[in-house]
Amino acid sequence: MEVSNSLIAVFVFVLSIIVVYFKYSYNYWKRRGIPQIPPSFPFGTMTKVFLRQQMLGDRIKEVYNIMKGHKCVGVYFFNQPVLIPLSRELIKNILTKDFQAFHDRGIYYDEENDPLSAHLFSLSGLKWRTLRNKLSPAFTSGKLKFMLETIVNCGIQMQMVLIDLANASKEVEMKDTMARFTTDVIGSCAFGLECNTMKDPNTKFRQMGRRAFTQTISDMLRIILIYLCPTFVKPFGFGVFSSEVTKFFKNVVKDTMDYREVNNITRKDFLQLLIQLNQNGRLDNDEDSNYEARDAMGTALTFEEAAAQAFIFFLAGFETTSATMSFAMFEMCVNLEIQDRARKDVTWALGKYENQITYECLAEMHYLDTVIAETLRKYPPAPVYARKATDDYQIPGTNMTIPNDSPVLLPIWGIHHDPEFWPNPEKFDPERFNEGNRPKIVDYTYLPFGEGPRVCIGQRFALIQIKVGLSLILKNFKFALSSKTPLPLKLEPKGIVITPVSGIWVNLRRLEDS
Ligand code: HEM
Numbered sequence: 001m002e003v004s005n006s007l008i009a010v011f012v013f014v015l016s017i018i019v020v021y022f023k024y025s026y027n028y029w030k031r032r033g034i035p036q037i038p039p040s041f042p043f044g045t046m047t048k049v050f051l052r053q054q055m056l057g058d059r060i061k062e063v064y065n066i067m068k069g070h071k072c073v074g075v076y077f078f079n080q081p082v083l084i085p086l087s088r089e090l091i092k093n094i095l096t097k098d099f100q101a102f103h104d105r106g107i108y109y110d111e112e113n114d115p116l117s118a119h120l121f122s123l124s125g126l127k128w129r130t131l132r133n134k135l136s137p138a139f140t141s142g143k144l145k146f147m148l149e150t151i152v153n154c155g156i157q158m159q160m161v162l163i164d165l166a167n168a169s170k171e172v173e174m175k176d177t178m179a180r181f182t183t184d185v186i187g188s189c190a191f192g193l194e195c196n197t198m199k200d201p202n203t204k205f206r207q208m209g210r211r212a213f214t215q216t217i218s219d220m221l222r223i224i225l226i227y228l229c230p231t232f233v234k235p236f237g238f239g240v241f242s243s244e245v246t247k248f249f250k251n252v253v254k255d256t257m258d259y260r261e262v263n264n265i266t267r268k269d270f271l272q273l274l275i276q277l278n279q280n281g282r283l284d285n286d287e288d289s290n291y292e293a294r295d296a297m298g299t300a301l302t303f304e305e306a307a308a309q310a311f312i313f314f315l316a317g318f319e320t321t322s323a324t325m326s327f328a329m330f331e332m333c334v335n336l337e338i339q340d341r342a343r344k345d346v347t348w349a350l351g352k353y354e355n356q357i358t359y360e361c362l363a364e365m366h367y368l369d370t371v372i373a374e375t376l377r378k379y380p381p382a383p384v385y386a387r388k389a390t391d392d393y394q395i396p397g398t399n400m401t402i403p404n405d406s407p408v409l410l411p412i413w414g415i416h417h418d419p420e421f422w423p424n425p426e427k428f429d430p431e432r433f434n435e436g437n438r439p440k441i442v443d444y445t446y447l448p449f450g451e452g453p454r455v456c457i458g459q460r461f462a463l464i465q466i467k468v469g470l471s472l473i474l475k476n477f478k479f480a481l482s483s484k485t486p487l488p489l490k491l492e493p494k495g496i497v498i499t500p501v502s503g504i505w506v507n508l509r510r511l512e513d514s
Pocket residue numbers: 120121122132312313314316317318320321324380381382385386447448449450451452453454455456457458459461462
């Protein structure tokens with residue numbers, strides 16, 4: 001009895017210390033004269049997010065709406081202070097003008113124990129800059145043209161599978177179908193593999209892709225530990241992703257690189273470019289020579305570094321693009337006149353280029369561009385993204401200073417739905433991006449791919465992939481929402497990228513039959 005009383009006393013004592021410490025931490029922003037949202041113990045300002053009841057992007061949008069008018073606001077993840085910039089000038093300064101004070105994301109990586117975590121998205125400082133310079137030439141229009149054939153081949157596989165489903169009058173779940181298409185594209189372009197996920201939805205590649213984007217309770221606990229005490233977890237070799245996922249991707253890169261070397265095979269894909277960087281530290285025959293990488297060359301990428309980049313191209317590439325394609329399909333189901341107009345645009349461009357999806361043909365699908373742009377506004381796949389202050393930063397025109405090391409989260413979902421910049425923001429209206437309206441878009445209010453030196457490196461590749469997929473669907477099918485799609489769409493609270501909870505189900509009708 002006495003032992004248990006002592007244990008309870010120790011527990012109460014430790015808990016009281018934690019509560020007092022958290023309460024003190026909860027004045028962090030107030031002490032610095034920065035407005036804050038009142039936090040509560042123990043989750044700070046993010047209770048529903050940590051209880052997996054609300055998407056992070058949605059919570060940050062609420063904060064944006066409550067505090068709009070201020071330059072910035074402080075929030076807390078547990079007791080960790082995080083800054084949300086609200087004014088356009090401050091957002092611009094962080095992303096571009098004063099980039100030197102915010103060049104890192106503050107994302108955990110551990111080159112030694114978890115080399116796959118040391119990729120372009122997470123790296124910091126000079127390492128990031130050097131790698132960015134080395135990789136940028138892999139995304140020039142010349143290199144993308146070189147990969148188009150691979151993307152179109154994956155699109156044709158998708159088209160064939162959809163034709164079979166339409167012939168069998170089966171309802172199709174678009175989110176998963178698009179994820180299988182983009183898995184095939186990125187699997188092929190980043191890992192040099194024909195994944196065949198379109199034909200077999202349960203390939204190991206697709207399973208690992210799904211696993212990477214599903215957080216189990218133990219993943220969540222590991223991530224929280226990494227977030228709260230990164231120095232403590234390092235010696236334990238905790239990875240951001242489960243070891244099953246990282247082992248799989250590392251082996252795929254190793255096996256494919258070895259196979260190509262032994263059999264002297266080259267292919268038109270990112271992996272080939274990574275192999276060149278691994279062997280020579282630069283790309284062969286670089287016809288797009290306007291890149292600033294010349295100084296950064298010389299040192300080759302190690303195998304681990306090359307594998308980490310293939311891994312991030314896959315992670316950053318497949319879910320974001322498939323989400324965009326499926327939301328575009330959803331909106332074109334709900335707005336049939338937009339679907340018809342997009343189809344006319346696509347068939348006109350294809351007609352002009354003898355039904356061949358070339359780079360030039362895609363560039364002429366102007367209306368489809370506006371549909372994709374509006375999809376990325378209404379459903380930005382990355383509803384928030386991170387930066388870290390790399391110096392003390394005094395906010396111009398104020399007495400407020402963002403302390404060195406502060407995590408910063410950009411409230412993209414909030415900005416994209418702000419009626420001041422986007423009247424009637426819930427309306428899906430591609431006209432916002434037509435030739436006449438595009439120049440009127442207020443700077444720093446449309447940021448689906450980020451901005452400044454850390455802007456998405458895969459932006460052009462993503463847009464090509466999305467256009468290839470959507471143009472093949474529009475050309476071949478009419479589509480309508482099935483009653484299996486619950487309306488209004490509910491978004492997954494546990495998701496990293498915005499995804500609909502129960503998928504998007506459509507009925508496809510082959511155009512010859514309509
Ligand atoms: C619709 C599709 C996509 C969206 C909406 C998207 C969005 C973003 C955003 C918001 C960022 C952060 C930008 C910033 O912090 O300023 C980012 C970074 C990045 N994205 Fe994408 N992305 C997409 C597709 C892709 C694809 C297809 C790839 C690769 C093939 C890719 C690779 C990357 C990488 C490597 C970074 C890190 C860049 C750096 O830190 O230097 N993304 N992306």
